[in-house]
Amino acid sequence: MIPRTLAATLHRLCQSFPVIAITGPRQSGKTTLARAVFANKAYVSLEDPIERAFAMDDPRGFLARFAKGAVFDEAQRWPDLFSHLQGMVDAERTPGRFVLTGSQQFGLLAGVTQSLAGRVGLTRLLPLAFAEMAATSRQLSVDAMLLLGGYPLLHTQPSMATDWFSNYVATYIERDVRQVLNVQDMGTFQRFLRLCAGRSGQLLNLSALAGEAGISHSTARAWLSVLESSDLIFLLPPYHRNFGKRLVKMPKVYFLDSGLACWLLGIRSPEVLALHPSRGALFETWVVGEFVKGRFNLGLPADLYFWRDNNGLEADLVFEVGTHIQPVEIKSGQTLTRDYLHAGQASGRFAGSEALPPWLIYGGSDSYERSGVRVIGWRDLALADGSPPQPSQ
Known part of the structure; x- marks a missing residue:
């Protein structure tokens, strides 16, 4: 085990x-x-x-x-x-x-x-956090890790991920939906599920999602509610304080397992993922999922948010630390660029003096402080206890 x-x-x-x-x-x-x-x-x-x-x-x-x-x-x-x-x-x-x-x-x-x-x-209990995967002694690249996801069986048995996810969707997700919602047209539901995967990391526009899936707004809401209560997706709400700004009010939708999202998008190899237009969103999906898993594993509520206002200020992830706010910027590239640093520096400006020094989590391997930004390589995202790193105060 x-x-x-x-x-x-x-x-x-x-x-x-x-x-x-x-x-x-x-x-x-x-x-x-x-x-x-x-x-x-x-x-x-x-x-x-x-x-x-x-x-x-x-x-x-x-x-x-x-x-x-x-x-x-x-x-x-x-x-x-x-x-x-x-x-x-x-x-x-x-x-x-x-x-x-x-x-x-x-x-x-x-x-x-x-x-x-x-x-x-x-x-x-969500699928394996990255720190828990270390017990399997498998050294995975970032793309291989995103593709495999965290379901334990994929890390303990020589299963082909594509076969396993295919059976998982048919045996569990579709069966559950039939039992809870009595869905008759599973083809439409499968399309809805794939459309949700394509929107992972994006603002949730339920009307647009329903229209593209060919279902009513109320049906889309009911189906999304089942996916959320099944802990397959997570809705990240916007931060509730407005700091005098006009805010985006829609939540962002994330799959809680990047491997399942990859499979639903038809991505079957790390080589394809490396060039896929959704790679950045899938990396962000994984990072947000790691924070959610870290909170749940400690018996805590998620209490995670994002920030976006009409002036262009945004932070991919926000959470409170005492009376302060920790902004987090997420970038999938393996090379730290000046643009990445500028984005990290900008991520906390909405909160002024209440913001802690920003974090920048990226697809590279090095972690250090630079230009007032705490740079965190993807392998250093989780600590040994499975929780995300905590800010220094």
């Missing part, structure tokens, strides 16, 4: 909460992680029709086997579980007693927040 950064967060949360929940996209490693971290607990998969039938026919008898706790995999498959657990943990509030895993879009989060509010430590 590849060591996961979220394990430390799970150990921390199970000291305080009687129930721990792990959500995330399919095949991100939720079951493997839960069974490894909580190896001393009984494990039951509610995908198993026999176990699920037992639970539904005789809930008291089913749960009597797990009075001391258990890992319930795909917990949303038995919605009544959450109400039963509420009574059990209220009667005996032992920390770390129950662990739930499942897919958010099928009601795990709704069940947890409705019945287990205040009793559950919520976590989200």
Whole structure:
């Protein structure tokens, strides 16, 4: 098993909460992680029709086997579980007693927040962060890394990424969409999915996206909502303070796995990616995804933003550090140019004295300070704990 950064967060949360929940996209490693971290607990998969039938026919008898706790995999498959657990943990509030895993879009989060509010430590496991990939001892170029993405199976088994992603889309994404939205025309949905991949790193214009996909605005919104709740895409909101400026109000859309985005765009080799017009957007997609993974792995909300105003000032990524603002500029080129430095220097001007020295994350390998900009090579983006580097204050 590849060591996961979220394990430390799970150990921390199970000291305080009687129930721990792990959500995330399919095949991100939720079951493997839960069974490894909580190896001393009984494990039951509610995908198993026999176990699920037992639970539904005789809930008291089913749960009597797990009075001391258990890992319930795909917990949303038995919605009544959450109400039963509420009574059990209220009667005996032992920390770390129950662990739930499942897919958010099928009601795990709704069940947890409705019945287990205040009793559950919520976590989200995304595909591998770059620091976690280091455990595989694979030395990848930046283009090979973008193409492969972070799904654990692609780093532990000799699978062909093109075959794996093809089956992933057909077996999980399309099946999930059918179950949640009852989509009949999968060809139209596939086109919508590819159009979303082509817009990764761009402002989300839902009307234009719907028009190009040939669907209504409401359908596009519903489909996008499922992709977001499935942790396949992430909507990066604009920073909420305007500093007296007129701001762009639309979010930016990002895929949370660059490999999946590459596959949807028809990119099948590092050589093709190196020359592809979407390479810059895909590199930005990966960087933003690394920040999201870093926050989630530490049990924190994303709290990430971007900035763009009508005067041309922009920052690809913005987050708060105390009372200050950290601006981040992202460039995919491997050579640090004067234009890159100027863009980095400009990225924090909107915030004036509240901005910390800007970061410039680029596709090269060197990291250093230059002209008031903290230059960060792509290999140095993540630290050993999987979190993005923190600014000096």
